Amino acid sequence: MKNSIYLILFFLIIGFACEEKEDPATACGVSDPIENLPWLKQWVSESTTSDSEGYSYIKQAIFKNETVFFWGSCCPNCDWGLVLRDCSGIEIEGDYNFENLKDQKVIWRPENSQCVFK
Secondary structure, three states, X not given: OHHHHHHHHHHHHHHHHOOOOOOXXXXXXXXXXXXXXXXHHHHHHHHHOOOOXXXXXXXXXXXXXXXXXXXXXXXXXXXXXXXXXXXXXXXXXXXXXXXXXXXXXXXXXXXXXXXXXX
């Protein structure tokens, strides 16, 4: 009986250890979202031609266990609102703020960026 319990525990541990997880280097199933998600590539293109290019950036984060993206600005004299988009580029409706976003990371900023991130 004791051996059966150990055997069951062994298989449970192995079963959970073999769970497939998304590669942390990928987002939305691609290794480079800026290059591989057309809508995000368009966002970068639009940001590089705007007057506020040096203040623009794009971040990736986790919101409600899903990968999301948002465009931001560090312009000291500008106002902007937080708008989240999912992997398809669709705007996420609802109430959210920066505190709701986990694992934020900058995935794009221009070479002449004025933004400083900690």
